[in-house]
Amino acid sequence: MTAHPRVASRYIPAVLIASAMIVGACHKAPPAPPPAPVQAAAPAIDSAAIRDSIARAQAARDAALARQRAYDDSVRRANEAAALAGEQMGLRNTVTAVIHFEFDKSDLRDDAKATLDAKIPVLMANPDLTIRVAGHTDERGSVEYNIALGQRRAASAKRYLTERGVAATRVETVSFGEGRPVNDGHDENAWAQNRRDEFEITAGGAQLKKPGS
């Protein structure tokens, strides 16, 4: 639709009425021509514009709603993914939580047993999950004997897990002795941190199932 016909439709009826009044004043009034063309023309133009306008508004509203829905969906999906990732991270952290030992000892302290207890349901819920237990020592004592001690520490954790139902084939053991300290210090604080078992996921850890789910 162009601007020109719209201007015409607005002024033509007024010209027609004025000329009819002049004619009426000067002559015997003939019956006024029916205003039908005028009346008929005006509603036809308005409804098309309104329909167009409504259609446009609806289209805009629909598009906005669709965008909102898409946005809401993406937020929901992101939240779900974050929750899932958080859960995955939590499960992974449980499996890889470190345990610590006393000097020249490989028996499990109570806190180490609690840490291992938490790993068991995750290991049981994920039968494809395999881990490597790495035994470490502090820098004191014989560097060679410490390799054997680290191996014994890894074996202690493995034994605890396998005695509680985890298949032995899923738990690999290795010793690094005093070769890989987490704290390079030379005091009891550093030594206590370094006397440890680390737990590394070797396979089946991409998507962990939550115990009981």
Add this chain to the structure above:
Amino acid sequence: MRLPPSLALLPVLLLPLQRARAQDTTRRGVTIGLSYDPTSRPGIAVLPVTGSSGDSVRVILQRDLDYSDRFTIVPLDAADPSTFRGTKPGADLNYPLFARLGAAAVVQATVGDGSLHVALHDVGKGGVMNVQDFPLAARANTRDWRMAVHGVADEVERWITGLKGIAQTRMAYVVGQKVHLVDSDGADDEVQPVTGNAMSPAWNFAGNQIVYATFGTQSRIMILDLRTGKTRALHNATPTHANLTPVFAPDAAAIVYAHADDEGSDLYLVAADDGAPRRISVGRGTDNVQPSFSPDGRRIAFTSGRVGHPEVYIMDADGTNAELLTSFDFGDKNYRSDPDWSPDGRLVAFQSQFADGRFQIMTISLRDRSTKLLTSEGSNEQPSWAPDGRHLVFASTRGGGRELWVLDTESGRLRQLTRSMGAQLPAWSPRLGSSASTGGAGRQ
């Protein structure tokens, strides 16, 4: 004999019996006129060496004789070389001059064409005690050349004392996770082409192979052949878990090492060509590591945690008759380890922990179980005997960082061997020949 009384040299017949037994089986010098008392350090002078690289020869000979801890080096720097020659008919040297300087013996060496001509003079007797030509590599200061000069010092020592020296030896040790070799005098330190995280090097009895362990996820027993520089792994014998502290059995056809798995660690014997390993210790779930053979190969000293903490034990080579060697009441702490059986079979050196947490080197006699504390400064660990059964190399923190030091167990004299920043796990080689067979790869 007309030796100055101040030298306090005793007749050979008064040597302690054990010392005589400890002598190696090589032929003793036939013209020994100088007697030697192991508790004294007779003066010895090395004349300026004539010929190509004579100065280097003299420096090495003097240092080797000094490091033997059996002699006192008589410096000649202040003396006028023109006065060294003898003036009387038949006298090669001005013996009265050397007697005044405190020398009981004088080494006279000349570098010839591919050889080193050596004469040893007995100052008291006023004549030549021994003469020999030694082969010498043409190129000076190569490893072969240096080892040949070390061999000359060892032979001179044997002429005088009846016991061959230990200059012609090397030490294997570890820095970081690499194996190094260094000459007995601290020269020619060289990293070896090992693979993996290397630990615990040990020599074969021919001195041309090193067995070592790697640790971590690929823990294997490896053999480095020094003649080729090539390493091979005992994959068949050591496929999994931790394999550590290998040593060659004295017949060199087998290796004894510790294998640690989920059932503790035990000592195993395997043919050096990687056969099926056979367990020899009975640890029952405890740790049993660090084997060290008696020189006759019939017994093994080792470290075991079978009573709940590490102690040193001995057993027959087949694993029977295991008995505690070190006692609970040595040192103040329940930790003794790292045994090394002396080449004369009489002693086992080990490390013992004390109240301050530091370790010190001790020896225990196999005859009467008497012990001797050899160190006190810093922490001292991982002793390894020299082939003379008199010197020990060990890792010590006495200088600040951990380095290797050499101790003369008879005089208490100490010298620092390495400046490597963190040297540990030394292994003193057997006596090496002068040939190139013991050189590392990539040299000469």
